[in-house]
Amino acid sequence: KTRKLEKNCYRKSYVWLIHMATRLDGRQTYDYRNIRITFGTDYGCCTVSLGKTRVLAQVSCELVPPKDSRPTEGIVFFNLELSPMASPAFQPNRQSELLVTLNRQLERCLRNSKCIDTESLCVVSGEKVWQIRVDVHVLNHDGNLMDAASIAAISALSHFRRPDVAIQGRDITIFSPEERDPVALSIYHMPICVSFAFFQQGTYLLVDPCEKEEQVTDGLLVIAMNKHREICSIQSSGGIMLLKDQVLRCSKIASVKVSEITDLINKALENDKRVRKEGGRFGFAESMPKERITALKRDEAPVEMTGVQEMAEEFLSKGEAAPEVVSSPVIVATGTGQLGEGVQSTWGLEEEDEEDECQGEMDKEEKKKKKAEKGTAFTFHQLFFFHFSDEVMVISDSEEEEVVVLNPEAPYVFSLFSEYSYQ
Amino acid sequence: MDQIETGSGSVLREYGSEQNLLSKPDGSATFLQGDTSVLAGVYGPAEVKVNKEIYDRATLEVVVQPKVGMSSVRERAREQCVRETCEAVLLSTLHPRSSLTLILQVVHDDGSLLSCCLNAACMALMDAGLPMGRLFCGVTCAIDSDSQIITDPTAQQERESRALMTFAIDSKERNVLMSSTKGSFSVKELQQCIALSQKASEKIFQFYRDSVKRRYSKIL
Numbered sequence: 111k112t113r114k115l116e117k118n119c120y121r122k123s124y125v126w127l128i129h130m131a132t133r134l135d136g137r138q139t140y141d142y143r144n145i146r147i148t149f150g151t152d153y154g155c156c157t158v159s160l161g162k163t164r165v166l167a168q169v170s171c172e173l174v175p176p177k178d179s180r181p182t183e184g185i186v187f188f189n190l191e192l193s194p195m196a197s198p199a200f201q202p203n204r205q206s207e208l209l210v211t212l213n214r215q216l217e218r219c220l221r222n223s224k225c226i227d228t229e230s231l232c233v234v235s236g237e238k239v240w241q242i243r244v245d246v247h248v249l250n251h252d253g254n255l256m257d258a259a260s261i262a263a264i265s266a267l268s269h270f271r272r273p274d275v276a277i278q279g280r281d282i283t284i285f286s287p288e289e290r291d292p293v294a295l296s297i298y299h300m301p302i303c304v305s306f307a308f309f310q311q312g313t314y315l316l317v318d319p320c321e322k323e324e325q326v327t328d329g330l331l332v333i334a335m336n337k338h339r340e341i342c343s344i345q346s347s348g349g350i351m352l353l354k355d356q357v358l359r360c361s362k363i364a365s366v367k368v369s370e371i372t373d374l375i376n377k378a379l380e381n382d383k384r385v386r387k388e389g390g391r392f393g394f395a396e397s398m399p400k401e402r403i404t405a406l407k408r409d410e411a412p413v414e415m416t417g418v419q420e421m422a423e424e425f426l427s428k429g430e431a432a433p434e435v436v437s438s439p440v441i442v443a444t445g446t447g448q449l450g451e452g453v454q455s456t457w458g459l460e461e462e463d464e465e466d467e468c469q470g471e472m473d474k475e476e477k478k479k480k481k482a483e484k485g486t487a488f489t490f491h492q493l494f495f496f497h498f499s500d501e502v503m504v505i506s507d508s509e510e511e512e513v514v515v516l517n518p519e520a521p522y523v524f525s526l527f528s529e530y531s532y533q
Numbered sequence: 534m535d536q537i538e539t540g541s542g543s544v545l546r547e548y549g550s551e552q553n554l555l556s557k558p559d560g561s562a563t564f565l566q567g568d569t570s571v572l573a574g575v576y577g578p579a580e581v582k583v584n585k586e587i588y589d590r591a592t593l594e595v596v597v598q599p600k601v602g603m604s605s606v607r608e609r610a611r612e613q614c615v616r617e618t619c620e621a622v623l624l625s626t627l628h629p630r631s632s633l634t635l636i637l638q639v640v641h642d643d644g645s646l647l648s649c650c651l652n653a654a655c656m657a658l659m660d661a662g663l664p665m666g667r668l669f670c671g672v673t674c675a676i677d678s679d680s681q682i683i684t685d686p687t688a689q690q691e692r693e694s695r696a697l698m699t700f701a702i703d704s705k706e707r708n709v710l711m712s713s714t715k716g717s718f719s720v721k722e723l724q725q726c727i728a729l730s731q732k733a734s735e736k737i738f739q740f741y742r743d744s745v746k747r748r749y750s751k752i753l
Contacts, residue, residue, distance in 0.1 A: 150641055151568045155600075157640075162556045166640065168600045193598055195574035195636040197557050202596055245601050247638060249572065250555040393568055393641070403751065406744045407549030407565075413684055413733045421728035426721060 121326040134322065135161075140363055142318045145371065147265055147378040151393035153292065154270030158262040161320065162252035167262035168245050169270040173284075176232070176239040184231020185241040188216050190248070190259055197251040212255055215345055216246070219260055219301050219334040223342035226267065227296040233275055233282060240272060242295065253320035256332055260303040265375050268297055269382065301342040302371050304364040306331040308350050315356075317363060331357070333364045337372045543729060545685045545736055546645075550653070550744060552660040558636075560661025564653035566685060568643035571650050573657035577633035585632065590625040596636045597650065610713075611637075611647055615654055618671075618701040618711045624664040633663065644688040645673040647699040647713060652737065659745065668704040670737040672730035673697065676718055682726055684733050698726050702734040704741075 137143070143161030150156065154169030176183065190213045192200040200206075220226070231240040244266065246259050271292030274285045307319035307327040316323060324330075329348030335341050341361060346352065385392045440448045546567030555561040558574035578591055585592050595616040597608040619635065635657065637650050651671030658665060675686040675694035683690055691697055696716030703710050709727060718726075 150570075151643070152641070155641065164555065166600075166638070170601045191598070193574075193636060193638060194576075194596055194634065195555065195558055195561070195572070195638060198576055198579065243601065247598065247600070249574075249638060250557050252556055402551065404553050404748050405549065405551035406740070406747055408547065408736075408740055410547050411545045411736050413543040413545060413729065413736065419725070419728075421731070422721065422724040425724045425728070 117326060133316065135320065137318075139315065140317050140367075142367060142371075143320070145261065145374060147261070147375060149265075149269055149378070149382045149392070154266050156262050156266040156269055158258050158265065160254060160258040160261070160318070162250060163254060163258045164248075164250040165255070165258040165262045166247045166249055167259075167266035168247075169266045170243050170245070171240050171270075171272045172243070173233065173238050174241045175237060176235075180228075181236040182232050182239075183228040184239040186221055186226055186228065187241060187243045188213065188220065188246070188263070189244065190216055190246040192248050192251075192255075195250070196248045200248075200251070208255075211347070212259060215256055215303065215332060215334075215343070216259055216263060218343045218345075219303055220244075220263060220267075223299075223301045223334070223336075225264070225297055225299050225301055225336075225342075227298060230296045233277065238282070242267075242270075242272075251321060253322070253324045254305050254318050256303050257305050257318065260301070260334065261371060261375065264297075264300045264302065265378065267295055268300070268375070268379055270295055299336040299338060299340070300372050300375065301334045301336045302368045303332050303334045304367050306333070306360050306363075308348070308352070312350055312352055312356060315360070317367065331360055333361055335361070335364050335368045337369050339365050543682065543684045543733070545733055546687075548652075548737075548740065550656050550740075552656055552744070552748065558657075558661075560657045560659070560663070562653055562656035562660050563640070564649055564656060566645055566649045566652070567687060568641055569645055569649045570640040571646070571653040572638045572640055573650075573653035574636045574638075575634065575657045575661040575663065576636075577661065577663065578628040578631035579634070581630060581632035586630045589629050591623070591628040591631045591633050593620055593623065593625065593633045593635065595619070595654075596634070598636065598638045600639050600641075611650060614647060614699075614701075614711055614713050615650055618651060618669055619654060619658070621710050622665045622667055622669055622703065623658070624666055627664050642688065644686045644691045645671075645699075647671060648673040648685070651699075651701050656741070656744070659741070666705075668738065668741060669701050669710055670704070670734050670741070671699060671701050672733045672737070673699045674726040674730060676716070676722060676726070680722075682722075682729060684729060696722070698723070700727060700730045702731055704734075704738050707731045707734060 133139070135143075143163075144159075146159040148157050150168075156167045158165050158167070174185065177185065190209070192206070192209050192212075194200050194202050226242070231242065233239060244263050246263055248255055248259070271287075271294055273287065274290040274293050276283045276285070305318060307316045307323055308314070308329045308331065309316070309327060311328060316327075319327060319330075327348065329346065329350030329352075331352065332343075332345045332347075333341060334343040344357075382392060442448055547565075548567075549565045550562055552562045553560070554563060555572075555574055558576055560575040561573065563570060563572045581592050585594075593616055595612040596604075597611045597615070598604060599608055615635070615637065623633070625633070635654055637653060639646065639650075648671030651669065655669050659668070673685060674697075675683045675690055676696040677683060677690065677694045683694070686694065686697070694716065696714065696718040698712065698714040698718075700709050701711040702708070709730075712727075714723075
């Protein structure tokens with residue numbers, strides 16, 4: 111109830127403000143907030159700040175079989191996520207209407223406009239194509255997520271480089287970034303979304319609404335356009351009815367804004383390219399503001415070594431003597447390994463307690479075998495029981511006489527935990 | 534394997550942090566270690582769902598978001614490590630029946646990711662003003678094939694190492710709050726790494742002190 115009252119108060123004050131041709135943050139009706147685009151260390155990573163709204167985009171690629179209906183085209187996949195960091199209203203793993211709307215609009219803006227040449231992403235027709243995946247994370251929600259997301263997505267796509275591929279007959283070679291320079295995606299044009307918020311049944315309109323303005327708006331109009339004045343998509347939500355000349359006026363404003371933003375993106379891309387070529391420092395570490403009072407940076411610092419050996423010796427001498435150390439398990443057969451041998455139980459448990467554990471999937475009772483591959487993580491506790499051994503140890507006191515080593519070809523499932531039988 | 538070399542490999546990469554950079558969360562911070570960068574946001578104390586509430590303390594929830602793809606078991610393991618460290622230092626009994634949410638977004642991973650998450654988390658909790666008994670920091674050590682200990686390894690060094698350990702060290706007595714290890718190593722090596730991490734943590738705690746001093750220099 112208080113929220114509704116709040117909203118109504120906001121609405122009235124906002125309409126009055128707009129009537130006086132000012133906005134709460136001092137902007138004019140057609141002004142965008144400050145846009146800042148920074149690129150990360152690896153290709154395809156981009157952060158966009160639209161005023162206080164912050165969005166992170168990352169592009170990645172992978173080779174997959176193509177869709178059946180389009181065997182010669184690559185796949186572009188968009189995934190926008192509202193991080194719970196962005197607003198207390200966003201919960202993790204909750205599908206909200208806003209999320210679906212943003213995802214859909216981003217797809218329409220970038221995929222349906224065919225701004226990326228998907229034919230060039232084909233490696234072997236019908237078998238292997240590149241799947242370009244764009245992940246957009248919303249980090250801070252201060253309104254106009256759509257514009258920020260579209261700017262981040264198209265900047266990240268323009269920044270991204272995929273590995274170079276050479277095809278010779280049936281052989282495909284994919285070169286790592288060290289062997290051959292990665293290749294940029296072929297992008298025809300840059301569609302950018304511009305949002306308009308309407309108040310008083312279309313009387314007043316604002317460009318780039320902030321969060322407070324979005325909450326009291328009657329309707330929202332999103333126009334996706336590129337620098338060449340081509341409209342890629344228009345979406346009107348909120349149920350307000352607009353006149354033809356209103357929509358035309360919006361599209362004229364949008365074309366001006368889009369060309370400004372496209373210039374900004376191109377400048378940022380040029381800067382980044384230049385810094386990388388000159389071998390300078392690049393990435394988010396460099397773009398962190400140094401002159402702010404809330405930011406601090408320290409150079410590489412060596413760690414003082416004096417006294418480390420002595421400290422360690424002290425700890426070791428206080429504890430009990432460590433047993434001999436072995437660095438790898440005994441591999442008995444492919445897929446079967448042995449890790450240590452059992453020790454005397456100090457629990458004093460009865461024998462029949464652990465008989466139940468051995469039922470289940472095993473037909474034959476197994477001794478302390480654990481399926482271990484080389485390089486598996488061992489917990490520190492288990493390291494105390496490492497021992498060198500070439501042969502299989504019979505540790506438990508079971509009634510079965512024969513020792514059976516399970517082979518991976520065996521039809522039943524081998525469970526992963528090891529059982530220690532206590533005496 | 535008696536004597537471990539702790540020579541030139543023991544450097545902490547260039548590190549930096551910025552606090553209060555997001556307007557919505559109650560506290561936010563970004564921490565950079567070399568090229569590894571993590572952004573942390575904290576909300577709290579806030580209302581908690583009835584099925585998650587604890588009658589005498591605050592409920593801490595940690596979410597680690599990877600940059601690409603959906604979160605998997607690896608992120609859950611990291612969340613567990615961070616949550617246990619934070620629960621050890623936060624005075625959660627001061628806010629019963631409330632929720633504290635800590636969200637960590639991986640911005641770039643170039644090695645030592647868990648310790649970067651811990652450092653970002655501590656700075657974000659400080660920025661949010663949540664009451665803590667002591668501060669904590671994360672230090673990662675790697676033991677490479679020549680048995681040399683490297684602190685704050687890059688992704689390349691992590692891949693080539695035979696053991697990787699992350700410790701969360703507290704600020705009061707330099708105790709180990711949390712340890713997460715991977716690979717095989719001896720007891721002696723472990724103790725050496727712990728001693729090394731405790732030494733390295735002094736630099737990070739000094740950095741926390743300097744950041745806060747700088748931030749409130751105009752007020753105090």
